[in-house]
Structures are given as C-alpha cells and as structure tokens.
Amino acid sequence: MRWTGVIRIFVVAVTLLSIWYFAEQMFSIKWEAKSLQSLFGHEEAVVSVLTKKRPKCGNEKECPENYFAFKMISGAANVVGPSICLEDKIIMSGVKNNIGRGLNIALVNATTGETLGTGHYDMYSGDIKEVKAFFEPVKDGTLIFIATYDDPSTKLDTQTRELLTSYGSSYAKKLGFRDGWLFVGGKGLKNKSPFEQHIKNNKETNKYDGWPEVLEMDGCIPKKMNQ
16 A cells, blocks of 8 residues: 555656646747747748848948949048948958048959059149059059048149049049049940049038038949950
8 A cells, every 4th residue: 555655656746747847848949939939020030030141341232143242431521531342342441551631542353353453642732643653554344443531632633534534433523622522433434434422522511620421332333244
C-alpha cells in the first residue's frame, strides 16, 4: 500500500512537470512569434529585412544595372568642405584630404567607373591656368564631377566657362561669387546634363551669413557601353 502511494505521487509529479514544461515551451514560441510580428509585421517582412540591399552612397533608391550610383554635397560656407561619392566609394572629401576652396573636380571613366584624377582649384586667389591644364588631357567618355566650396567663380574666365558649358552645364556661364554649384557632365556630351544644381549667393536668402545653403544631389548615371 505504501509503495502504491509513492508510485502515484511520482506519476502525478512527473505529469505536472511535463505539463509545465510543454506549457512553457508553447508560451515561449508564441511570445517570440508575437515579438517578431510586432517588429516586422509578418514572415515575408523578416526575409525582406534580412535580404534587402542598402542603396549605394546612402541614396534613397538603388540604381539599376549598368548605372553608377552617386551622391554629392557642396561645401557649407567656408567651414565644411564638399564630398563626392561614387558607387559607395568616397572619392573626394575632407577626410580624404583632397578638397579645397573653389572648384573640386573628379574625373571618372564613364565605362568602368575608375577614378582618373581629382583636383581642387582656388577660384578666389588661384590661377585659372591650372584648371585648364587639368581638363586638357580629358578624353571623350569621361565623366566630370564638380562640387564647389566657398567661392567658385572669381577667377573663372570666359574660355573656361565655355569649356564647362561644352561638358553639359547650364549654369557655368552664370556662376557668381560664392554661389553654390554641383555638376556632373561629360566630355563629348551632346545634350545638357540632367545632373546639376545651382544656388545664388543672395544676402536676403542666404542660410549662412555670406553663403547660400548646402546643395545635395544624388542619382543614377548610365554607364557608357562600349560598342
């Protein structure tokens, strides 16, 4: 009789432990599923979050195949310099220590995306001949990125403005003292570039004391496909 009672107690204890274990497991699974659902909405969203690619250069949208992703930011007054990003690679910035007052220019192969050269040219007290010399060896099929910092125009002469216009610029001839300007053009471009922003230096509308607000531009540039 005594052993029977012990066995019954043992069976009851095992049963209660089993019920507790399975209940705990089910509660845990439901809680985790609910937590994921509250975070991501549903299973497909979880997969989407895990597999979604971040657009290059921090752009809002991903570029299609056979396009270059780019992002440019002009200088802020005479304090923070500009930056140029192409295909998730910073090619000009203050961190890279390859920018300066005036015109900041990067030359890129329009087929491969290879950076062919960079330069910064002081357009307030520098020599415009240096800009002309930089552009002289540029060949057809070269992308030209320009971001301004502080003053981009004092030393610009008519010949250089015409040259920049031939690269697809709509504003090179209008660029004035301390204007903001971002431009992507190309040697041999037959039409005006769609990638250009310009803002006038105007004391009535300037965001900073003697300079307009910062310009920011991003987009997708079609690669030049070899024939």
